[in-house]
Amino acid sequence: MAYKAFRTKLKLSTQQKPVMAQHAGYSRWVYNWGLKLWEQAYKDGLKPSVGMLKKFFTNHVKPQYQWMNQLSSKVYQYAFINLGEAIARFFAKKGKSPRFKKKGKADRFTIDNSGAPIKVGGLRHKLPFIGWVRTYEALPECITKKVTISQQAGDWYLSFHIEIPEASPTPKSIDRVGVDLGVNALATLSTGAVYPNLKAYRKAKHKLAKLQRLASRKQKGSNNRHKANIKVARQHRRVASIRNDYLHKITTYLAKNHGEVVIEDLNVSGMLANHKLASAIADCGFYEFRRQLEYKCERYGSSLVVVDRFYPSSQICSNCGYRQKMPLKERVYICPCCNVSRDRDLNAAINLSNWGRLDPGKPVEQVPPTVCDETGSKRFKQLCLF
Known part of the structure; x- marks a missing residue:
């Protein structure tokens, strides 16, 4: 199943902007709290899981802050999910160590409808807990499972993804x-x-x-x-x-x-x-x-x-296969063998298009760099359909 993502700017009222900022602050607070506790436990030789941190937060920390009850509970749940993904990427060596979030920089939060679908379409959309919001551009009628609201340059954006059927191939010219x-x-x-x-x-x-x-x-x-x-x-x-x-x-x-x-x-x-x-x-x-x-x-x-990045597409003549050095300052490829003159970038693009079209025993990158006899030139033209 394929997915398609949407991201559009929200048209918020004066009363809605503080609500978005509060939810983003809630997500940031929980993320930083969990990251700090995880770092301390990890330094002490323990191996804490994000599930343990979330359970401890729900039972012992959240009841101490009454303001959290006025916001959506889905926010802190997704904050722990994001923290767990960041830690997993770090141990898989796919990213750096998780860093603390700063207010006003990449503020965002994610909410869902407790398993029920969220209907989006038109200019007005009803989001869980947030209520009705407007967008500047109309969205197609679709259903999603969760939405993410983020801030960029003082404006708020709505983003989500939907499942789409496998697209049929378009006609190729x-x-x-x-x-x-x-x-x-x-x-x-x-x-x-x-x-x-x-x-x-x-x-x-x-x-x-x-x-x-x-x-x-x-x-x-x-x-x-x-x-x-x-x-x-x-x-x-x-x-x-x-x-x-x-x-x-x-x-x-x-x-x-x-x-x-x-x-x-x-x-x-x-x-x-x-x-x-x-x-x-x-x-x-x-x-x-x-x-x-x-x-x-x-x-x-x-x-x-x-x-492959080492394929000399800029050095090979796209007409006969002759190879020569091409400094960056030279913008026109002039072949001393077949006297073809082409733009440097166009010559490289043609070589990329011809890549792999020769017989498996002698691919393009193995064309002799300094020898360009009549037989080799004719063979190159025929096999490349040039």
Whole structure:
């Protein structure tokens, strides 16, 4: 069974915003309490479970705080669930050690309807314990088991997921396409299509610097500083929204209209170690591009092929297979063997599209790097259907 997630902005009244903040504070308080107790017990050589912490909290701690009875009991239950998942990821070496949550930073809480379904649809939605809430955009009529309400840049968002049937494959106009990712052009397809890099963060750097400078001049802890920080957060949210919207449009087009999408396994963390290009690379969102392609190709009946990161797609001639060194400053590939001149990114995209099409005994990456005789060139053209 496949899942589809929704996230939309809530249109809250003046009375509803404090209620959301109280529930988020409740979740944060319980999470930090459980994490502190778990760390102390772990240092003493014990192996406490989240179930034991939850049972102790319900029977001995919660009765001491009357304000907790005025909020939904589902909040603290999901707080312990989140704590247990964070601890499990830490021991599985999939994440860092759980950290304490801070007020105003990633405030969120999760609630359900005690096993009963939650109906969502239209502009008005009735949530358990919270009551009726409105959204800025209409949602389709659907049923979900739980909802998460989170705060970002001073605004509250509603998110949930629903089960959807396995999507039928969409008609494909192109059987196979190679996609070369870069900084100048975000994505270059082997068909010749080029998607330029929007550089959302780079264009907003001047305004961000101005807002951050104004925020730093406000008195710490004052209401004016809080308002200034919200303006900074909203600008960051705008940059992220522009980038995500652009990536969604590209990846949806690739998954819907191509039977097979071939990309490179980029070492993004290693690329970010280059401090001269780290900002530009982070502004592209290479990891998010691949993550979206993975689930969208599965949804629309396409297949995603990830080529090894050491495959020299930029060094091989896409016409004859000749290989030469290509420094980053050289943006045009000129083959001294067959005299083909192509854009560097387009040449790499075509090589990715041709990857694996040769006979199993001699794949593309094993083409002799310096020898390009007439027989080898003719064989390469025929097998690659070029």
